[in-house]
Amino acid sequence: MARAVALPQTRWAAQPAVAAWAAATVLAAAALPWGRAGRDLGSWLWDSTGVVLASGSLLAAGVLLASFAVLLAGLWPAPERTRGVALAAFGACGMALSGLLLGVRGTPTGPAGVLAPLGFLTLTGFGLSSSGRWFVDPFLSAAVLWAAAFVALFILLPLASVVVASVWVDGRFTLEVVHRTLTSPAFLALDHPGTPHNELAVAAAVGLAVAVGTLVLGWYLRWSRRSLPAGGAAGLAAAALASLYLGFGAFRNSLLLAVVVGAVSTALGFAFALLSERSQLPTRRLLGTLSALPIITPPFVLGIAMLYLFGRRGFVTYRLLGVSTDVFFGPLGVAVAQVLAYTPIAYLVLVGVVRALDASLEEAAQTLGASPWHLVRTVIWPLARPGLANAFLLVAIESLADFANPIVVGGGKPFLATEVFFAIVGRYNPHEAATYGAVLLALTLTVFVFQQRWLGGAFYVTVTGRPTGARPQPLPLWLDWALSAVFVVWMVVVVLLYGSVFVGAVTRLWGFDYTFTLRHLQDLHPQGWQVLRTTVQLSAYAAVPSVVVGFLIGYLVNRVDFPGRRALEFSSMLSFATPGTVMGIGYVLAFNQGPLLLTGTELVIVLAFVFRNMPVAIRAAVAALEQIDRSLEEASTMLRAGASTTLRRVVAPLARSALLSGLVFAFVRAMTAVSQVIFLITPQHNLATTQILSYLEYGSQGRGAALASVLTLLLVTVVASLQALSRRLDPRTAQLGAG
Amino acid sequence: MNAVAEGVPVRLEGVTKRFGAVLAVDSVDLHVPPGKLVTLLGPSGCGKTTTLRLVAGLERPTAGRVWIADEDVTDLPAARRGVTMVFQSYALFPHLTVFENVAYGLRVQRLPAAEVRRRVMEALELVGLPETAERYPAQLSGGQQQRVALARALVMQPRVLLFDEPLSNLDAKLRRRVRAEIRMLQQRLGITSLYVTHDQAEALALSDVVVVMNQGRVEQVGIPEEVYRRPRTRFVADFIGEANLLPATFWEGAVEVASYRFPVEQEEVRDGPVTVMVRPEAVVVSQDASGLPGVVRTVFFMGMTTELLVDTPAGEVLATQPYRADRRIVPGEQVRLRFEPAGVYLLPAEDGRG
Numbered sequence A: 001m002a003r004a005v006a007l008p009q010t011r012w013a014a015q016p017a018v019a020a021w022a023a024a025t026v027l028a029a030a031a032l033p034w035g036r037a038g039r040d041l042g043s044w045l046w047d048s049t050g051v052v053l054a055s056g057s058l059l060a061a062g063v064l065l066a067s068f069a070v071l072l073a074g075l076w077p078a079p080e081r082t083r084g085v086a087l088a089a090f091g092a093c094g095m096a097l098s099g100l101l102l103g104v105r106g107t108p109t110g111p112a113g114v115l116a117p118l119g120f121l122t123l124t125g126f127g128l129s130s131s132g133r134w135f136v137d138p139f140l141s142a143a144v145l146w147a148a149a150f151v152a153l154f155i156l157l158p159l160a161s162v163v164v165a166s167v168w169v170d171g172r173f174t175l176e177v178v179h180r181t182l183t184s185p186a187f188l189a190l191d192h193p194g195t196p197h198n199e200l201a202v203a204a205a206v207g208l209a210v211a212v213g214t215l216v217l218g219w220y221l222r223w224s225r226r227s228l229p230a231g232g233a234a235g236l237a238a239a240a241l242a243s244l245y246l247g248f249g250a251f252r253n254s255l256l257l258a259v260v261v262g263a264v265s266t267a268l269g270f271a272f273a274l275l276s277e278r279s280q281l282p283t284r285r286l287l288g289t290l291s292a293l294p295i296i297t298p299p300f301v302l303g304i305a306m307l308y309l310f311g312r313r314g315f316v317t318y319r320l321l322g323v324s325t326d327v328f329f330g331p332l333g334v335a336v337a338q339v340l341a342y343t344p345i346a347y348l349v350l351v352g353v354v355r356a357l358d359a360s361l362e363e364a365a366q367t368l369g370a371s372p373w374h375l376v377r378t379v380i381w382p383l384a385r386p387g388l389a390n391a392f393l394l395v396a397i398e399s400l401a402d403f404a405n406p407i408v409v410g411g412g413k414p415f416l417a418t419e420v421f422f423a424i425v426g427r428y429n430p431h432e433a434a435t436y437g438a439v440l441l442a443l444t445l446t447v448f449v450f451q452q453r454w455l456g457g458a459f460y461v462t463v464t465g466r467p468t469g470a471r472p473q474p475l476p477l478w479l480d481w482a483l484s485a486v487f488v489v490w491m492v493v494v495v496l497l498y499g500s501v502f503v504g505a506v507t508r509l510w511g512f513d514y515t516f517t518l519r520h521l522q523d524l525h526p527q528g529w530q531v532l533r534t535t536v537q538l539s540a541y542a543a544v545p546s547v548v549v550g551f552l553i554g555y556l557v558n559r560v561d562f563p564g565r566r567a568l569e570f571s572s573m574l575s576f577a578t579p580g581t582v583m584g585i586g587y588v589l590a591f592n593q594g595p596l597l598l599t600g601t602e603l604v605i606v607l608a609f610v611f612r613n614m615p616v617a618i619r620a621a622v623a624a625l626e627q628i629d630r631s632l633e634e635a636s637t638m639l640r641a642g643a644s645t646t647l648r649r650v651v652a653p654l655a656r657s658a659l660l661s662g663l664v665f666a667f668v669r670a671m672t673a674v675s676q677v678i679f680l681i682t683p684q685h686n687l688a689t690t691q692i693l694s695y696l697e698y699g700s701q702g703r704g705a706a707l708a709s710v711l712t713l714l715l716v717t718v719v720a721s722l723q724a725l726s727r728r729l730d731p732r733t734a735q736l737g738a739g
Numbered sequence B: 001m002n003a004v005a006e007g008v009p010v011r012l013e014g015v016t017k018r019f020g021a022v023l024a025v026d027s028v029d030l031h032v033p034p035g036k037l038v039t040l041l042g043p044s045g046c047g048k049t050t051t052l053r054l055v056a057g058l059e060r061p062t063a064g065r066v067w068i069a070d071e072d073v074t075d076l077p078a079a080r081r082g083v084t085m086v087f088q089s090y091a092l093f094p095h096l097t098v099f100e101n102v103a104y105g106l107r108v109q110r111l112p113a114a115e116v117r118r119r120v121m122e123a124l125e126l127v128g129l130p131e132t133a134e135r136y137p138a139q140l141s142g143g144q145q146q147r148v149a150l151a152r153a154l155v156m157q158p159r160v161l162l163f164d165e166p167l168s169n170l171d172a173k174l175r176r177r178v179r180a181e182i183r184m185l186q187q188r189l190g191i192t193s194l195y196v197t198h199d200q201a202e203a204l205a206l207s208d209v210v211v212v213m214n215q216g217r218v219e220q221v222g223i224p225e226e227v228y229r230r231p232r233t234r235f236v237a238d239f240i241g242e243a244n245l246l247p248a249t250f251w252e253g254a255v256e257v258a259s260y261r262f263p264v265e266q267e268e269v270r271d272g273p274v275t276v277m278v279r280p281e282a283v284v285v286s287q288d289a290s291g292l293p294g295v296v297r298t299v300f301f302m303g304m305t306t307e308l309l310v311d312t313p314a315g316e317v318l319a320t321q322p323y324r325a326d327r328r329i330v331p332g333e334q335v336r337l338r339f340e341p342a343g344v345y346l347l348p349a350e351d352g353r354g
């Protein structure tokens, strides 16, 4: 039997993918409409097909020509490199011409306007791959271009629109809105004109006092060289904090809140991490539940609960203590709600830190009889500092971005995230909203860049099973008891809060009439159920693309070498660090007119979800890929599989557990999203979270509580079944082991 | 699959590969004749794997061209070169059975199920593992896994077969056996093969041609006997087998090591200082009057042989002697060393590298 020798194809004999894409591109460009009549995605204008347009428009004719050129290049029997160059060139031309055509027409885009550019882009990728310029699989080179296009269109463009909208008013550049907004007392007032004293002067005095105090202390402790800079830094920090504390306005409120909540949550998170690693008391077992809380808590749940317990007719304040108070309306209430919501995040970050501490402490204890102070200074502090800073910054970002708590319990005080909303919804001023958005964006980006650069830390915390290893040294008993007591108090508050929402769902009128009723649940019919169904539907639609796109980007960034790789990674993570309200207003500004008109459709909500939650999948992908030996992929390549086959048949099955949890978290995050979609919803497709908000706005707290309870239960079920499922999946993968 | 076909040649022309500042492969020229097995031999980090991956198409050369069957494949992606590879880590897909692992490449080509089944079973029989078809890789021993990896590569009927240290995860005995099997199969199927190893014994035993690499460059190319007997550089002499490298002077057809002068028949040696390479097994230890004088420093008993470390005026000399019960050499003994011509080769003096 003679061996059938598979000859390589330097002549491009069979490239069915290229031919198919080229044919589809021609078809789309020629026979499908380029325009829509209005917002409705189905309102295709059949008199705007390429064939029709070509007679009147040079651009349309150019696009058609480019599509035919691409098809010819795909079928032309020339050497591979030549064809590759031709394909890439014609594809790029086609892209540019299609873009121009859409821009010049300026009307909403029809199917051809989506499919033709996508086809050109893909063929450009195929062309680049075979031109020999770029040694990468055709599928991957197309995927890089897709990823870049998606990220540019759905992350960078909305963010850029926010910045532009703040300085581009009525068709010209002006700093007037920015200036007016930033100097308004609603934004920031360090010295309130209504008070008799000068707050700035007070802050300066505080700073001076602290600086002098530090200098004296330094002199007393003989710090010599370091006392002057230390005094200066302490004084400045104290002055800044004091003026923050004494000041007014949205900027001050948000920043102060972020600092305080960051510090408190980090401290609590550290205490709980210590407990979970080193406590001997039974309360330790409850800590696992703690870590899942922020994921499954829909927004407004804590806010409603705060009203129920500590509001003017709150159960604790009014019923038990007999006071009718507003103290929990405003920054204090928001702070409490945020601390409850974000402490688990800090806890998850710090568990790892405490674990690392344990190992090195044991070593240190074994090697030298160091004094405790020396140990703290040389081992504990350097090790714990990055983790603590990381936890603080993560919580600070969350706090800055938070929209739900300030709007419910903020007591009407301005915060950056809510001002974006009110500027649009209340004052109808998108430029002012954009200014607030840009400030908020700048603030979170600074924190994000700082966190990525200096701490290189994961921006995410994922729920992981705790490995059962040797138990490190237990805590001293008094500390164990003290921390456990704090934890128990925390737990009681959390249970009370969550419980009050569930009870509130079946209580006639909280604060006045505590009799049992099912009326609120019945009242969810039909509107509430309808909204819940839409929410589940849209979240489910969004979950799969989030994971596919996220996984692809994760793969590209982790495994493929291409120019702009870091930029792609950073931009795709950006959508996670950006506060939802900013992303939301970005979508409104970017997709509200012209060829990109999408607002008012379900698609824009789904897209917002997809690109908002994609980073979750990126992280999951990267973590999974780190476990997969590259030689498996190379083996697949050597067996003549293309990259898409390798991804489908080798990588995806090996990463299925990560893919699954990515899928579930993308779904859950979409279900609980509020700030980024609040501007995008319409009466026809309202979402559960925004529906809760409107129930609250119209005073139907009972109905809000009912919907929030149902949503919470739904999410608990989803997450619990994920955990059961991944337990079923995991032993198998473990048993099969690595190749 | 079992007919001997005419293989295809592989050629590298001035191939260079840089990873940032690291020069992993430095203008390598290489020719693998059709149907032959060529090994790339060299110390860790000398660029063997990188060279192999350049042939595979998993890396793209910074400069130079790669030819397979007289066709420039430099720009051709790995999947279209008609080349398969056996990896050091086996790289079996852990989530697929042995059968599916071997069938993978055939399924990618969308061959009919019956043909896939036939060819997979044929390949598994070739490596002697037909009964493991339904098991998962994790349920096989290391040697079995390696043979499955081989079957998976062979079933593709590749034009060129690449091996990256395929035996390094096996124990010494098994290595010898699988090595023999690989050689037998390769010769029977007549597949052009490039084989990477850092084990010189493996290279000598397996190859038609050995390519010795060092720091990204080719030091010497030759049949195993030639690189062993006539190393061109100190590095090759030292890396392949044991070698004593002694400073000496050559004139009038004879070489002088310290006071010991003996004739050497070697072409193209100029009079003057040289380095003498002497294989330990070519050193004869005696109490004769002639030879290089020395004092035995240590004696290692190795079973059938004895290794002696002898201090001489020319430096330390390692000698391997057949074991003799009647004649024990002890440390401190004064001896004379003579070198047998078959194990002696002259190198240029003070060869820079190596």
Ligand SMILES: Nc1ncnc2c1ncn2[C@@H]1O[C@H](COP(=O)(O)OP(=O)(O)OP(=O)(O)O)[C@@H](O)[C@H]1O
Binding pocket: B019, B022, B023, B024, B042, B043, B044, B045, B046, B047, B048, B049, B050, B051, B198
């Ligand atoms: N992907 C890469 N990126 C950067 N440097 C690399 C990469 N691959 C190899 N190198 C470097 O190139 C040099 C040659 O590596 P190579 O893997 O070819 O060595 P080798 O001869 O196979 O060694 P070993 O016997 O240890 O496998 C080494 O210095 C290595 O660090």
Ligand SMILES: [Mg+2]
Binding pocket: B048, B049, B050
């Ligand atoms: Mg190697």
